[in-house]
Amino acid sequence: MPALSDRRRLVAAAFAASLAGGWIRPAHAQPADPLANRFGGPFALTDHENRRRSERDFHGVFPLIYFGYTYCPDVCPTTLVTMAQAVNDLAQAGALVQPLFITVDPARDTPALLKPYVSSFHERLIGLTGSEADIAAVTRAWRVHRVKVLRAPHDDAAYTVDHGALVYLMGRHGQFLTLFPHGTTAERMTRVMRDYIRA
Ligand code: NI
Numbered sequence: 001m002p003a004l005s006d007r008r009r010l011v012a013a014a015f016a017a018s019l020a021g022g023w024i025r026p027a028h029a030q031p032a033d034p035l036a037n038r039f040g041g042p043f044a045l046t047d048h049e050n051r052r053r054s055e056r057d058f059h060g061v062f063p064l065i066y067f068g069y070t071y072c073p074d075v076c077p078t079t080l081v082t083m084a085q086a087v088n089d090l091a092q093a094g095a096l097v098q099p100l101f102i103t104v105d106p107a108r109d110t111p112a113l114l115k116p117y118v119s120s121f122h123e124r125l126i127g128l129t130g131s132e133a134d135i136a137a138v139t140r141a142w143r144v145h146r147v148k149v150l151r152a153p154h155d156d157a158a159y160t161v162d163h164g165a166l167v168y169l170m171g172r173h174g175q176f177l178t179l180f181p182h183g184t185t186a187e188r189m190t191r192v193m194r195d196y197i198r199a
Contacts, residue, residue: 039168039176041141045102045134048114048127055174061098062177062197063170067144067163069105070117075165075182077121083167084122086189093197102128104146104163106135142168169193 040055047053064083068076080101087094101118103109106129114127129135139146145164152158165182169192177196180189 035179036176039142039179040170040174041138043134043138043141045128045130045138046111048111048118048129050111053126053128058098058100058170059174060172061096062172062193063098063100063168063174064193065100065102065142065168065170067102067104067139067142067146068165069103069161069163070109070113071105071160072163073160079165079167079182080121080125082184082186082189084125085186086193087122087124089186089190090193090197093194096197097193099125100128101125102138103135104139104144105161106130106132169196171196 042055044052044054064087066076066079066083068079070076083099087097087099090097099122101114101121103114109127109129111127111129114129118125118127130138143164144166145162147162149160149162150156150158151160167180167184167189169177169179171177178192180192
């Protein structure tokens with residue numbers, strides 16, 4: 001039976017070895033953000049003024065992105081109202097945030113249809129659409145759930161789109177910063193965005 005001090009030394013040596021092996025992370029080290037690089041990427045879409053847009057057009061500002069569609073009966077309008085309120089509540093700093101609405105229903109959401117829709121929520125909200133392949137790529141990059149639901153038999157035109165309802169805040173270089181779950185208040189959105197803009 002070793003003396004108590006020897007046992008302490010053994011424990012200390014075992015602890016040091018575990019640190020060296022990376023098993024125990026020192027308290028001061030920040031764990032890697034598990035959501036970093038999980039959302040976002042390059043895209044090529046068309047805005048509601050028929051201009052081609054890519055993620056590079058929004059470098060330097062903070063894109064606030066929501067995916068939805070103009071025929072959405074409920075969730076989309078509610079969320080877009082919240083986003084518009086949050087951007088307005090940022091006052092001057094709101095100019096650094098670019099709200100974006102990316103359609104999950106490109107077959108129906110043409111630029112001409114998006115234009116009056118987005119301007120009814122906020123004068124700076126940009127609507128984005130594209131080909132089915134473009135939208136499939138961008139929803140994959142942001143991991144947005146999107147399922148077409150037929151509403152009448154033998155009528156392919158009568159459908160709704162089940163879709164993810166998260167709002168994504170991206171950084172000045174297009175990197176993912178954070179996301180807001182459905183139902184986040186404008187007050188909270190404003191506070192969180194202000195913290196990221198100041199950082
Ligand atoms: Ni919706």
